[in-house]
Amino acid sequence: MAEPAIKRSDESNKIVDEGIDKGIARLTPKKIEQVINKVLAAETGARLKTYVGTCVHCGLCSEACHYYLSHDNDPKFSPAGKVKQTIWEILKKKGKVDQKFIRDASRIAYTECNLCRRCAMYCPFGIDIAYLISIVRRLCHMLGVTPLYQQDTAHSHSATLNQMWVKEDEWTDSLFWQEEEAQDEIPDLRIPVEKEGAEIFYSVIAPEPKFRAQLIYQAAVIMNVAGVDFTMPATPGWDNSDLCMFTGDYEVMGRLKKAHFETAMRLKVKRIVMGECGHAFRSVYDVGNRWLAWKMPPIPVTHAVEFYYELLKEGRIKIAEKYDKPVTFQDPCNIVRGRGLHDKARYVVDALCEEFIEMHPNREHNYCCCAGGGVINAGPPYKMKRIEGNKIKAEQLFAAKTRGAKVVIAPCHNCHGGLEDIIHHFGLDMELHFLGDIIYKIMEKPV
Amino acid sequence: MHDIYNFVSGPLVWVSFIIFFGGSLYRLISMAVLAKKKDVIVYEYMSLKYGLRSILHWITPFGTVKWRKNPILTIVTFTFHICLIFIPIFLSAHIILWKESWDISWWYISDTTADVLAVVVIASCVFFLIRRIVLPEVKYLTSVSDYIILAIVAAPFITGFWTYHQWPGFKIMGIIHILSGEIMLAAIPCTRLIHMVFFPFTRGYMGSEFGAVRHAKDW
Amino acid sequence: MGKRTLIIYMVITLLVCIFAVMSGYSQEDVTTVEDSAFEEKMRPTVQFLHDEHNEAAEIEEECNVCHHVYEEGKKVEDESSEETECSECHTLNKGDNPLSLVKVYHLQCKGCHQKKKAGPIMCSECHPR
Numbered sequence A: 001m002a003e004p005a006i007k008r009s010d011e012s013n014k015i016v017d018e019g020i021d022k023g024i025a026r027l028t029p030k031k032i033e034q035v036i037n038k039v040l041a042a043e044t045g046a047r048l049k050t051y052v053g054t055c056v057h058c059g060l061c062s063e064a065c066h067y068y069l070s071h072d073n074d075p076k077f078s079p080a081g082k083v084k085q086t087i088w089e090i091l092k093k094k095g096k097v098d099q100k101f102i103r104d105a106s107r108i109a110y111t112e113c114n115l116c117r118r119c120a121m122y123c124p125f126g127i128d129i130a131y132l133i134s135i136v137r138r139l140c141h142m143l144g145v146t147p148l149y150q151q152d153t154a155h156s157h158s159a160t161l162n163q164m165w166v167k168e169d170e171w172t173d174s175l176f177w178q179e180e181e182a183q184d185e186i187p188d189l190r191i192p193v194e195k196e197g198a199e200i201f202y203s204v205i206a207p208e209p210k211f212r213a214q215l216i217y218q219a220a221v222i223m224n225v226a227g228v229d230f231t232m233p234a235t236p237g238w239d240n241s242d243l244c245m246f247t248g249d250y251e252v253m254g255r256l257k258k259a260h261f262e263t264a265m266r267l268k269v270k271r272i273v274m275g276e277c278g279h280a281f282r283s284v285y286d287v288g289n290r291w292l293a294w295k296m297p298p299i300p301v302t303h304a305v306e307f308y309y310e311l312l313k314e315g316r317i318k319i320a321e322k323y324d325k326p327v328t329f330q331d332p333c334n335i336v337r338g339r340g341l342h343d344k345a346r347y348v349v350d351a352l353c354e355e356f357i358e359m360h361p362n363r364e365h366n367y368c369c370c371a372g373g374g375v376i377n378a379g380p381p382y383k384m385k386r387i388e389g390n391k392i393k394a395e396q397l398f399a400a401k402t403r404g405a406k407v408v409i410a411p412c413h414n415c416h417g418g419l420e421d422i423i424h425h426f427g428l429d430m431e432l433h434f435l436g437d438i439i440y441k442i443m444e445k446p447v
Numbered sequence B: 001m002h003d004i005y006n007f008v009s010g011p012l013v014w015v016s017f018i019i020f021f022g023g024s025l026y027r028l029i030s031m032a033v034l035a036k037k038k039d040v041i042v043y044e045y046m047s048l049k050y051g052l053r054s055i056l057h058w059i060t061p062f063g064t065v066k067w068r069k070n071p072i073l074t075i076v077t078f079t080f081h082i083c084l085i086f087i088p089i090f091l092s093a094h095i096i097l098w099k100e101s102w103d104i105s106w107w108y109i110s111d112t113t114a115d116v117l118a119v120v121v122i123a124s125c126v127f128f129l130i131r132r133i134v135l136p137e138v139k140y141l142t143s144v145s146d147y148i149i150l151a152i153v154a155a156p157f158i159t160g161f162w163t164y165h166q167w168p169g170f171k172i173m174g175i176i177h178i179l180s181g182e183i184m185l186a187a188i189p190c191t192r193l194i195h196m197v198f199f200p201f202t203r204g205y206m207g208s209e210f211g212a213v214r215h216a217k218d219w
Numbered sequence C: 001m002g003k004r005t006l007i008i009y010m011v012i013t014l015l016v017c018i019f020a021v022m023s024g025y026s027q028e029d030v031t032t033v034e035d036s037a038f039e040e041k042m043r044p045t046v047q048f049l050h051d052e053h054n055e056a057a058e059i060e061e062e063c064n065v066c067h068h069v070y071e072e073g074k075k076v077e078d079e080s081s082e083e084t085e086c087s088e089c090h091t092l093n094k095g096d097n098p099l100s101l102v103k104v105y106h107l108q109c110k111g112c113h114q115k116k117k118a119g120p121i122m123c124s125e126c127h128p129r
C-alpha cells in the first residue's frame, strides 16, 4: 500500500490509529464510490446542495474556528477549508476518491472539527459547516473508517446502551455505593432507584459511575437538600451520552435516545434533568430526538445549569458562604450555542462565587474546548493534536488568569477533559471545577 | 454593427432575463421540492420571526460581531452589493431603454452619480481580487471559477463606464457592455452568484435553528 | 441636484437622432437637434446635419418621413410639420416625466436607424462629448 508515502506527506498522518488504518485497508475505490453515492443519495438533499452551491469561497468563516486560530491561521484548518478538502472534493469527483482521500477525510472530520457551530455565526450565509462535516463522518462511518477509541465507545453504546461498558449491576452498585457514602454525611439521604411517578429522572453519562462517582454523590446531596423528587433507573437507558451521534452511527444513536426517552416514560417522570454534560444535551435535545422524528424531545429536558438556576432562584438551595476564589467560566458550545444557557449560567456563577471574571470572547462567541464533538473520545493518539489545536483557548484562559481568575468552571464533561489537558500542557496552573463541585462545597447542608 | 446591436439589445435581453428569472425561480423551487422530500427538517424548524431576526442583523452594516470585527471588508462588501443592485436599476441610460421598449420608467440617478458609484463597484472588485490573491485563507478556497465570477460581475461596470466616457472603441464596448450585462444576469442562477437568491433561506434557517430551538443568537 | 433638474437635464441628453426636427428654421443649415421643452441638458446636444442626413437617407423630397402629422392615430400622407416643435404635439406638461419626450425622439431617430441598419444607435454616437 501507499502508506509510507502518506505518512511522509502529512505530519498528522504520523498518528497511527488502528481503527482508521484497518478500515482503510478493507476498502477499494469501487466500494468507496458505491457507499458514498448511496449515502449521499439516500440521506442528503437540499441542505447539502444549497450550502455547497451558496458558499462564495470568501473565507469569512475562518476566524471562527479555534483550530484555524491555533494553527497560526493555517487555511487547511479553516471551516470552509475543511469542507473543501472533504465534501467539495467528494461532490466534484462524484464519489470517485481513493483510500488516501478517505483517510484524510476521516482525520479531518473526526479530529479537526468539534462540530461546535461557532462558524455558523461567522459565515454571513449561516452555512452549517458542522452539518457538512457530520456528513463526512457519516460517510466514514458507513465506510468503516472511524477512530479506534471513538468506535469503541460506539460499540459499547451498541452493546450496553451506555458509553463505558458499564454492566447493569455495576450501575446499580455505583448508585447504592454513592448513596451509602453520602449517608455518612446526610443520614436520611436517598438515591431513589426506579421510583415510578417521580418528578424528575436524573440522567448522567457513563463516565460518572465509571470514573467520577463523586459527581453522583454530589448530585444526590444537592437533590436531597433541595427536596427534589427524583429517581434514577436501574435499567439501561440511564446513560444520556451518545458518541454514536459523533461517529455517524445514527441508527445506534436512535436506539440510545429511544431507550433514554422510554425509560423516562416508563418511570412516568415529568422531565429529564441531566448532569453537567454538553454533548449529551445536544444528543437528547437537538439531534437524537430528530432522528426519532421528535421535533422537540418527547419529554422536557433540562440541563444541570438550568436546573441549578431554578434551585438557586427558588431558594431551594442556600449558599452558606460564597466561593471565595476568583472564577472564570467556560461557556460550553452545546448548552450555549446549543441552548442559550449562558445568562442562566452567569446567574448561577454570580450566586455562588464572590468574584467572576469573564473570558473573552464569551457567551455564544466562546471558543470551543476542542474536546467536544467526539474529538476527545478519539483517544490518546490524538491527545497532543487536540491540545495544540486549541492554543487559542490556552491564551484565552491565560488572559483571564492575568486578570485574576484562579478557577475555571466548566459545566460540561468534555470541556472538563479538554480544559484539563490544556491547563496542564500549557502550565496554566488553574483549578478546574464543575458547578456541582462548587455548589456541593458551599451549600447549606443539614448537620 | 446594426445587426449585432439589434440582436444583443433585443432577443438576447429576453434570453438573459428569462434565464435570470426563470433560472432563479427554478433553483428556488427545486430547492424547496428537494427539501420537502429529503430535508423536511428545514420546514419544521424554519421560523419567520427568528429567521427574519437573523437576516436583519446580517444585512445591517456592523450589525453582527463578524461585521464589526472586519470593518473594512464590511464597508466594502455593503457598498459593493448595494451599488451592484442599485446602479443598473436606477441608471438613466437603462431606464430610457425600458421606456423605449415598454413605455415604463421610474426614478433615476444622475449620470454623474452613476459614474461615481460605478467606480466604487469596480474598486470593490479590485479589493476582492486582491483579497483573494493575498489572504491565504481566501486563496486556499479559490478556484478559477472564483476569478471568472468576479470578472463576470466587474465586466458590466468596466464596459459601461468605458462606453459612457467614450473611450476608444466605445461603440464596440457598448455592445460588449450589453453582452456582459446579459452574461451577468444569466450567470446568477447558474453559478455561486445564486447566493443572492439563497441568502434569505440559508441565513433564515440558521437563524431559526439558533433562535427558536437553541435560544441563542447567531450573529 | 434637484430631481426635476436631473430629469430635464437627462431628457435633453436624449435628443438623439432627430429627424423629427422642427421649427421654422429649416431654411437655414440645421446642425443640431434642440427642443425648447428640454430646459436643461443631461447629455450633450445631438449634432445633426440636416441636409447631409437627408441626402444620405435619400429623403430629401419627403419631409414628412420625419416631420409627420397624425390625425386620429393615422399619419396624414400629404401633410408635414416642419414648422412645429415636436413637444408641441408630444406635449410635456409641467411635472411630466420628460422621458416620454425622450422616448419619442429616440424612437424617431434610433428606431429608424435600427430598421434601416444605418446611422448611429449607441448613446454616445449622437451625444458625443
Ligand code: HEM
Pocket: B009, B013, B016, B084, B087, B088, B091, B093, B094, B097, B111, B114, B115, B118, B156, B157, B160, B161, B162, B163, B164, B165, B174, B177, B178, B180, B181, B182, B184, B185, C122, C123, C124
Ligand atoms: C441587459 C442589458 C443591458 C443593456 C442593454 C445596457 C445598456 C446600457 C447603456 C445603453 C448604457 C449607456 C452607455 C452610455 O452612456 O454610453 C449603459 C451604461 C451602464 N450600464 Fe448597462 N446595460 C445592460 C446591463 C447592465 C448590467 C447588468 C449592469 C450592472 C450590473 C450595467 C451597468 C452599467 C453601468 C455601470 C453603466 C455606466 C454608468 C456610468 O459610468 O455612467 N448594465 N448600459
Ligand code: HEM
Pocket: A056, A057, A058, A060, A124, A125, B077, B081, B084, B085, B128, B129, B132, B146, B149, B150, B153, B184, B188, B193, B195, B196, B197, B199
Ligand atoms: C442581495 C443579495 C446578496 C447578498 C445578501 C449577498 C451577500 C454576499 C456575501 C455575504 C458575500 C461574502 C462577503 C464578501 O466577500 O463580500 C458576497 C460575496 C459576493 N457577492 Fe454577493 N450578495 C448578494 C447579491 C449579489 C449579486 C446580485 C451579485 C452579482 C451578481 C453578487 C456578487 C458577489 C461577489 C462577486 C462576491 C464575492 C466577492 C469575492 O470574490 O470575494 N452578490 N455576497
Ligand code: SF4
Pocket: A064, A065, A066, A067, A078, A079, A082, A112, A113, A114, A115, A116, A117, A118, A119, A120, A129, A130, A133, A368
Ligand atoms: S470546530 Fe467549530 S468552528 Fe471549527 S469548523 Fe468545526 S464547527 Fe466550525
Ligand code: SF4
Pocket: A054, A055, A056, A057, A058, A059, A060, A061, A062, A079, A080, A122, A123, A124, A125, A126, A127, B141
Ligand atoms: S462557508 Fe460561508 S464564510 Fe465560509 S467561505 Fe463559504 S460563504 Fe464564506
Ligand code: SF4
Pocket: A114, A116, A278, A279, A331, A332, A333, A334, A335, A367, A368, A369, A370, A371, A372, A373, A412, A413, A414, A415, A416, A418
Ligand atoms: S466539550 Fe464543551 S466546549 Fe467543547 S464541544 Fe462540548 S460543549 Fe463545546
